[in-house]
Amino acid sequence: MSQRYDEDRPHEKFDRPRRHTRPRTKERPSYADADDGWVIGVDRGRYTLLVGDDERAVTAMKSRPLGRKAVVVGDRVRVVGDTSGTPDTLARIVEVEERTTVLRRTADDNDPIERVIVANADQMVVVAALSDPPPRPRLIDRCLVAAFDAGMTPLVCLTKADIGDPTALVESLVPLEVDVVVTQHGGDLEMIRERLRGRTSVLVGHSGVGKSTLVNALVPDADLATGVINAVSRRGRHTSTSTRVLPLPFGGWIVDTPGIRSFGLAHVSVERLLAAFPDLATAAEECPRGCLHTPDEPECALDLAVADGTLDAARVDSFRRLLASREGSD
Numbered sequence: 001m002s003q004r005y006d007e008d009r010p011h012e013k014f015d016r017p018r019r020h021t022r023p024r025t026k027e028r029p030s031y032a033d034a035d036d037g038w039v040i041g042v043d044r045g046r047y048t049l050l051v052g053d054d055e056r057a058v059t060a061m062k063s064r065p066l067g068r069k070a071v072v073v074g075d076r077v078r079v080v081g082d083t084s085g086t087p088d089t090l091a092r093i094v095e096v097e098e099r100t101t102v103l104r105r106t107a108d109d110n111d112p113i114e115r116v117i118v119a120n121a122d123q124m125v126v127v128a129a130l131s132d133p134p135p136r137p138r139l140i141d142r143c144l145v146a147a148f149d150a151g152m153t154p155l156v157c158l159t160k161a162d163i164g165d166p167t168a169l170v171e172s173l174v175p176l177e178v179d180v181v182v183t184q185h186g187g188d189l190e191m192i193r194e195r196l197r198g199r200t201s202v203l204v205g206h207s208g209v210g211k212s213t214l215v216n217a218l219v220p221d222a223d224l225a226t227g228v229i230n231a232v233s234r235r236g237r238h239t240s241t242s243t244r245v246l247p248l249p250f251g252g253w254i255v256d257t258p259g260i261r262s263f264g265l266a267h268v269s270v271e272r273l274l275a276a277f278p279d280l281a282t283a284a285e286e287c288p289r290g291c292l293h294t295p296d297e298p299e300c301a302l303d304l305a306v307a308d309g310t311l312d313a314a315r316v317d318s319f320r321r322l323l324a325s326r327e328g329s330d
């Protein structure tokens with residue numbers, strides 16, 4: 001499941017949100033005259049969509065056939081009614097396409113309801129500062145687990161390199177083969193641009209790590225872009241709790257989610273995480289049934305593979321570090 005967007009497809013394919021990539025399900029009623037839309041904003045029952053080749057902004061509501069099904073930012077939908085995007089018109093969302101990735105937040109581990117916050121993003125950018133606030137490696141690990149679970153490729157962006165040394169953190173991520181970029185205020189953004197270009201990337205990171213600074217550098221008119229979106233939904237200013245989607249001037253989209261600071265990971269299974277590490281998954285096929293692949297499993301094949309030189313010990317240790325990070329909180 002995970003990383004299906006990475007290796008086997010060129011990034012150019014993600015120039016814009018893909019549509020109709022999924023077979024239609026049998027039970028779907030036919031809305032032959034419906035338009036395709038992409039949800040870029042959700043605010044109190046009103047959805048802002050981009051519709052048509054001209055990507056006009058259209059305000060819509062859910063229609064009754066959807067029932068209680070959630071419609072979230074990133075969803076690809078079918079929409080009927082007035083889709084002109086003219087002020088004071090309201091279109092109706094009649095279908096939600098099957099999601100290719102889902103980023104969930106369980107508000108905390110004792111919240112039984114899984115809330116989908118973003119659909120169909122292909123990359124998670126974990127933003128962490130090298131200093132002020134000091135990096136929290138465990139939080140980075142937990143974000144990585146959430147990314148793998150969601151089916152998104154992770155990218156770690158370490159900010160504030162002018163006041164902190166990235167060496168130790170970068171080294172700790174090498175065995176996971178997670179891509180890392182290091183940035184600083186006013187620094188060259190080409191490394192990160194290159195990785196964002198043509199993709200839909202969700203930014204996560206806790207307060208003060210420099211997310212807004214980064215977004216403003218990447219999207220010089222970020223606030224303006226947000227303003228336009230809100231002019232359509234006519235719901236006043238963007239609030240810090242709402243998810244916003246910003247077009248990147250060099251191609252691709254950024255999903256900014258000020259609300260995400262942590263993830264409940266209790267639902268992430270060992271198998272799901274293991275699937276994101278194909279070499280480890282292959283080795284683990286030799287594990288005894290029910291092996292949890294932790295260091296105290298006496299016959300875990302990951303240890304055997306390290307012993308016979310097939311796997312790198314640091315990679316296995318790092319994977320186990322991610323496994324362990326699912327427990328507890330941030």
Ligand SMILES: Nc1nc2c(ncn2[C@@H]2O[C@H](COP(=O)(O)OP(=O)(O)OP(=O)(O)O)[C@@H](O)[C@H]2O)c(=O)[nH]1
Pocket residue numbers: 159160161162163183184185186205206207208209210211212213214258
């Ligand atoms: N030294 C240094 N400071 C930075 C850098 N990037 C951002 N800052 C500062 O860090 C502080 C937080 O930056 P923001 O961009 O507001 O961080 P944020 O993650 O958006 O924080 P919230 O808005 O609270 O979510 C600000 O005072 C920035 O000026 C950097 O590269 N180096």
Ligand SMILES: [Zn+2]
Pocket residue numbers: 284287288291292293294297299300301302
């Ligand atoms: Zn095992």
